[in-house]
Amino acid sequence: MITLYGANASPFVRKVMAVLNIKEIEYKHIPSMPFSGDKELAKVSPLEKVPALVDGDLNIADSKVICRYLESAYPEAPVYPTDVKDRARADWLEEYGGTALAEAAAGIFFNRFMVPNVFKRPVDEEVVDDLINNKLPPLLDYVESQVPADGFIFGDLTVADLALASPFVNARYAQYTIDAAKWPRMSGLFERVTAHSAVAPLLEAEAAAFGG
Amino acid sequence: MITLYGANASPFVRKVMAVLNIKEIEYKHIPSMPFSGDKELAKVSPLEKVPALVDGDLNIADSKVICRYLESAYPEAPVYPTDVKDRARADWLEEYGGTALAEAAAGIFFNRFMVPNVFKRPVDEEVVDDLINNKLPPLLDYVESQVPADGFIFGDLTVADLALASPFVNARYAQYTIDAAKWPRMSGLFERVTAHSAVAPLLEAEAAAFGG
Known part of the structure; x- marks a missing residue:
């Protein structure tokens, strides 16, 4: 039985949970918080990041590494395209979604939601404004050039779609919505x-946990 | 013909060049500097990071994405293990080498070599000491638990070995050497x-460029 470690409001944990759902893999979920001094997490995730996954004698961390492993070990219901160049494009979009895009979109969430609600500190509106008005728009411009007007990027839902959309679930908890007038394709992809x-179903469970 | 963008002293570009060598793939090399306002680089690497690679109509950035693509498109002389769990472990070690380990080891290089020689600013010895004495040792302790006393991690040289060793080539330019008394396995792996x-041959070319 697979065990997945990581709080389900993480954009990266959410991506892995969606992949587990697509592949209909049963798993045990331990909602560890990253960087919280959780000794159980530190044992399976040397950098104390989430998600981490244990499958028998295998112990890996990082959502990209985990999704790739799940694709190889549980190939039914593929979550990456099979064409070699499409697969490379999907890997690149997954990387893009998980780095610059996640930093900006999850940064909105961190500063506007976590800071006041969890850390009980005042929101620095200047930081939030900079993320929304300076950091995120050029990233969304690039994404807009990469996604289709309808459907998913490679036909069926893949990790590329999940990686681009997942950080904006977090941003939405902080009242940020992708402007459909400026970025209609990405806004539509997010909805789909x-x-x-x-x-x-993952988002319903999260909303319940957030009291939403 | 493949075109590879990125200064060859980058730990990530070096990793890709080694993979191209192992696979005996011919390529054109453009030694772009990241974050330097290089418009040619920005066209192929949206985040202006290196390496970026163009192969016909495919354009990808990020060394992990590139190495994975090269493995799929040019499968001869494999650079990842074939067993599914070993492959996942290799992916994880590649991720580890390219994130926390690269930040610490290349941080020594940046602060002790680039700052005085390229940016012509004084070295902040406190920052360098913190990297060497606080940040790097626990990372090396973990790596030491993951690498063998002889040979490479998965038998033949793979991307996992390259990703763990490459940042220490940079650290060596800044007179940092892995202490063989404390971390004999990683010190040995680096030598191999x-x-x-x-x-x-890549290191010889770099040393010539550095006037070494």
């Missing part, structure tokens, strides 16, 4: 990903 | 990787 049958 | 026929 979050409505997908592998994703929507 | 840098002596490998796919890597040693």
Whole structure:
């Protein structure tokens, strides 16, 4: 039985949970918080990041590494395209979604939601404004050039769609919505990903946890 | 013909060049500097990071994405293990080498070599000491638990070995050497990787460029 470690409001944990749903893999979930001094997490995730996954004698961390492993070990219901160049494009979009885009979008969430609600400190509106008005727009411009007007990027839902959309679930908890007038394709992709049958139940469970 | 963008003293570009050597793939090399306002680089690498690679109509950035693509498109002379769990472990070690370990080891290089020689500013010895004495030792302790006393991690040289060793080539330019008394396995692995026929010629070319 697979064990997945990591709080489900992490954009990266959410991505892995969606992949587990798509592949209909049963797993045990331990909602560890990263960087919280959780000794159980430190044992399975040397950098104390989430997600981490244990499958028998295998212990890995990092959502990209985990998704790739799940694809190889549980190949039914693929979550990456099979064409070699499409697969490389999907890997690149996954990387893009998990680095610059996640930093900006999850940064909005961190500064506007976590800081006041969890850390009980005042929101620095200057930081939030900079993320929304300076950091995020050029990233969204690039994403807009990479995603289709309809459907998913490679036909069926893949990790590329999940990686681009997941950070904006967090941003939405902080009242940030992708402007559909400026970025209609990415705004539409976000709606389609979050409505997908592998994703929507995850978001309902999260909203319940957030008292939403 | 493949075109590879990125200064060859980058730990990530070096890793990709070693993979291209192992696979005996011919390529054109453009030694772009990251974050330097290089417009040619920005066209192929949206985040202006290196390495970036163009192969026909495919354009990808990030060394992990590139190495994975090269493995799929040019499968001869594999650079990842084939067993599914070993492959996942290799992916994880590649991630570890490219994040926390690269930040610390390349941080020594940046602060002790680039700052005085390229940016012509004084070295902040406090920052360098913190990297060497606080940040790096626990990372090396973990790596030491993951690498063998002889040979490479998965038998033949793979991306996992390259990703763990490459940042320490940079640290060596800043007079940092892995202490063989404390970390004999990683110290030995570093020696074996840098002596490998796919890597040693790269280091000779770098040393010539650095006037070494």
